[in-house]
Amino acid sequence: MITLYLWVILKLVIGFALIISYLNVTGRNQIAMMTSVDLVGNFILGGVVGGILYNDKLPILHYIALLILCIALMALFNGLSRKIPGLRKRTIGEPITIIRNGRFLIDNFKENSSRIDMKDIATALRMQNIFSFDNIDFAQIETTGHVSVIMKEEAKKPSxxxxxxxxxxxxxxxxxxxxxxxxxxxxxxxxxxxxxxxxxxxxxxxxxxxxxxxxxxxxxxxxx
Missing domain, CATH: 3.30.240.20 (bsu07140 like domains)
Known part of the structure; x- marks a missing residue:
């Protein structure tokens, strides 16, 4: 029984070490930094680790190889997403401009109705001490879900x-x-x-x- 627990602990340590190393190397050690590829990949990695913990039939080297393969595929998809614009739009997404030059871009609201919720936007604005849409010159929903805002009096334009x-x-x-x-x-x-x-x-x-x-x-x- 003790041997079984030690075996499980060893698998956990290996799984944690590989996954944390990947997150640190790629700089995605916070949820806001992760892409959809990372989030789905992390679910798969969690399933691999959880499913193999109590499986004594799979050799430890095969377990390590499977984890490395999953991590390599995540890195490959993320790399391709950054180099291929069309793929990036589908896997990572693009920022959605909702206000430009003080005008609401209604077409963008309609085209992205599944991603835009006015109450969520209002909440994000209040977290920046902005309690009204009045005097907003530019607003954009970033791929992380955050809302970037430029007020009219700031006299700036987004680069x-x-x-x-x-x-x-x-x-x-x-x-x-x-x-x-x-x-x-x-x-x-x-x-x-x-x-x-x-x-x-x-x-x-x-x-x-x-x-x-x-x-x-x-x-x-x-x-x-």
Missing amino acids: RFLVLRGEILEEELKILERDENWLKAELGSMSVHDLETVFLAEWVGDHLLVVTQDGQVHGSSLPA
Whole structure:
């Protein structure tokens, strides 16, 4: 009987060590940091650990291999989600803008009715000491469920990523009512002619901020 308990404890220790190591390596040690892939994967990992605790027929090496396989699949799905825009939208989701320039975007409410609840939004605002929708210039529901808000008196505009790791983000350009030619012209004015050299291009209110693959920051304060 004592041997059985020691065997169970050993399996628990191995399971905890592998799962916690994965969460720490990926930086997802809080619920808010996890994607839907992580949440589903964690349920599967919990099922694997719980189902094998009292199974004496499965060798310990097979148990470890099964855990590592599950973790590897989670890492693979998360990696693909970050590199493939269409897959990211389906697995991680995209932020939902609900107020822009002081106007409610009703179409976004309709298209995402299953994800948007006005009472939940009001609660999230109250947690930021905002007790009314009055004077809100911009509001957006992030993929974590948090609500980002900019008040009218703050006179700020949300920044937008236009290029990430050499890839143009078409949806962001559409929101700014710009096109690829405009973007390339802006990059060209900063002597950046090859998209593959761009690590990040961010539109910051009235100018473009570019970070190239060598870590150098290029900024333009020219008006749009």
